[in-house]
Structures are given as structure tokens and as C-alpha cells.
Amino acid sequence: MRKRRQAEQGCALWHCEYNSGSLGSSSSLSSSSSSLSSVSHVVRKDQTMMSYALIQVLLFFIPFCLGQNGKWTEDAEGCIRGRNDWVGTASSFQACQLSCESQDSFTCLSIDYMDGHCKHSRHNRHSVRPTGDFTQPCYTGDSWHYAERLDVDYPWTDIxxxxxxxxxxxxxxxxxxxxxxxxxxxxxxxxxxxxxxxxxxxxxxxxxxxxxxxxxxxxxxxxxxxxxxxxRRHLGRCSKSPISMVTFHISTCVS
Missing domain, CATH: 3.50.4.10 (Hepatocyte Growth Factor)
Incomplete structure (x- = not known):
């Protein structure tokens, strides 16, 4: 009984430290990443390493996207600064999206919309990210709404x-x-x-x-x-990776 109690007390001294990784982009509009955590190592609470057994686990997962609605990302407050390749009017946010899809002067990738004002852009938040021109909420302080197309697979910008x-x-x-x-x-x-x-x-x-x-x-x-x-254009999309490896380090402390 005494030995068992000592073993239990010994096990209580150990805990797992985790390293978290994420897949995909981190923008609030963007595809929300599927997060996986791996146990990096088992340590004693006084930071002393102990022996452990290594188990590798293959974890299958289905990638998913949040904030997306078929052909478009969800309506969100935000805008792209400048970069307006077409400016006009539309009766609704959805009507602005439709006019972007039918735009024949250039490949329209995103829209800004507010109170009937509709703007088309050949850019999206990914292509302007290095310049900081995508702001959420919009830098103007007005209630501009933003969405970008998901159905465009065009490898090059317009000439x-x-x-x-x-x-x-x-x-x-x-x-x-x-x-x-x-x-x-x-x-x-x-x-x-x-x-x-x-x-x-x-x-x-x-x-x-x-x-x-x-x-x-x-x-x-x-x-x-x-x-x-x-x-060359890079459109942010959900990762299609069907498989991911998670490594667990399990303590050998047993009672």
C-alpha cells in the first residue's frame, strides 16, 4: 500500500507540454484553420526530464472552412484601400456580387459594398496583404462590407x-x-x-x-x-491535405 501511494505521488509530479500548430491562414475572414496539438514531451513539474515512450499516431481529418458560403466568403465588415477597378451602384450586397461575377473588363475577385455603392477589384485580401491595404473593419470608419470570390481559379492577374x-x-x-x-x-x-x-x-x-x-x-x-x-496569383484556400501526423510522448510512469 505504501509503495502504491508513493507511485501515485510520483505520477502526480509529471505533466505534458503541448505544442500547437495550425493549418491554413489566420485571417478572421479566411478559412479558419484546423488546429492540431502534439505533445512535445513529458516533463516533471520541477522541469526534470523523465524517460518516456514514443507513440506516433496518424490522424485523419476532414479540412473545413468557416466564413464561406459557396462561391463567396461570407459578408464581413472590411474593405480594400483603393484598388477599385470598377465603381458603380447595386441594389444589394448580393447584386454587387452578381455584377462582379459578370464583370467582363477584368477578372473581378472581390467587392466592397455600402448603402448601394458597389466596388469591384481585381485584388483580394491575399494579393494586397503585403501592403496592408485590406482593413477589417474598413479604415474609413464607415460600414463597408467585403467579400471575395472562391470560385475563381485563374493563375495570373490581368495583363x-x-x-x-x-x-x-x-x-x-x-x-x-x-x-x-x-x-x-x-x-x-x-x-x-x-x-x-x-x-x-x-x-x-x-x-x-x-x-x-x-x-x-x-x-x-x-x-x-x-x-x-x-x-502569378495565389488565392487562399482551405488545405486539402487528407492526412496529418501527430506525435505523442507518453510517460512510462505507472502505479
Whole structure:
């Protein structure tokens, strides 16, 4: 009995420390991440390590998104500063969304809406995140509402007359800007994020207009007449990973 009591008292001295990781993005609008915790190690409360057995567990999980409604994220208070590629009116938030979907002048990715005022943008909160131009709630202090499309799988931004000064990580020739984009996608020596194209000259860069903006090297229109610009778009989506590993370290203390 005395030995049993001593064993129980010994086990009471131990506890598990956890390390938490999250999958996905952390924006309140964004896909809420599925969080998994792993027991990093078992320690004595006086910080003395003890022996433990290692058990690896494969945990299958179904990823999920919060704040999403089919083709669009849910209506949320917020806005993108500037970056308005079309400004008009709509009878409702839903009508503004529909007009974005039918926009034929550019690929509309998000809307700002307030009291009949409807704004379309070729950007969403992911593409402007480096500049801090997405604010939630809206920086104006007014009740602007924001949503972005989830049904668009378009790998490149619309082509505009612009360019990044210098910062060319790859230079070659192609017949048109679409071929230049394909060369960027196939690049293996660095992660190509954007292209400049002008009269057969194809320039590849590891930068885009947001990551280069602090240096003001992105100009639109380009300081070289006729140069066209496009960048690869990353749309934040839920992780589709079907499997994840969680590692548990279990104390060998037994009574």
C-alpha cells in the first residue's frame, strides 16, 4: 500500500507540454484553420526530464472552412484601400456580387459594398496583404462590407501596361506574353512570381508589385513604353491535405 501511494505521488509530479500548430491562414475572414496539438514531451513539474515512450499516431481529418458560403466568403465588415477597378451602384450586397461575377473588363475577385455603392477589384485580401491595404473593419470608419470570390481559379492577374524596374532573374525571348507566362511557370532555378513583356523580350522576376513596392521599382504604366506586366496569383484556400501526423510522448510512469 505504501509503495502504491508513493507511485501515485510520483505520477502526480509529471505533466505534458503541448505544442500547437495550425493549418491554413489566420485571417478572421479566411478559412479558419484546423488546429492540431502534439505533445512535445513529458516533463516533471520541477522541469526534470523523465524517460518516456514514443507513440506516433496518424490522424485523419476532414479540412473545413468557416466564413464561406459557396462561391463567396461570407459578408464581413472590411474593405480594400483603393484598388477599385470598377465603381458603380447595386441594389444589394448580393447584386454587387452578381455584377462582379459578370464583370467582363477584368477578372473581378472581390467587392466592397455600402448603402448601394458597389466596388469591384481585381485584388483580394491575399494579393494586397503585403501592403496592408485590406482593413477589417474598413479604415474609413464607415460600414463597408467585403467579400471575395472562391470560385475563381485563374493563375495570373490581368495583363496591364506596367513593369518592375530591374530585378530580372531570367531574360529571354518569346512570341507573346502568354508564352512568357508559361516560361515563368516552368522556371525551376527560382520561384518566378511575375513577368514583364515587351516586343518579344520576356523578363522573369522573383518579385511582384507588392513585394517590390517599398523600393518603388514597380511602375504603371512602365517607364519603358509598351511594356506589359502580369503576376502569378495565389488565392487562399482551405488545405486539402487528407492526412496529418501527430506525435505523442507518453510517460512510462505507472502505479
Amino acid at each position: 496591364v501596361y506596367g513593369c518592375i524596374r530591374g530585378n530580372n532573374d531570367g531574360v529571354g525571348t518569346t512570341t507573346d506574353i502568354l508564352s512568357c507566362q508559361k516560361r515563368c511557370e516552368d522556371e525551376t532555378s527560382f520561384v518566378c512570381l511575375s513577368v514583364d513583356y515587351n516586343d518579344g523580350d520576356c523578363h522573369l522576376s522573383r518579385f511582384n508589385r507588392d513585394s517590390i513596392r517599398p523600393t518603388e521599382d514597380y511602375t504603371q504604366p512602365c517607364y519603358v513604353a509598351g511594356c506589359q506586366y502580369s503576376e
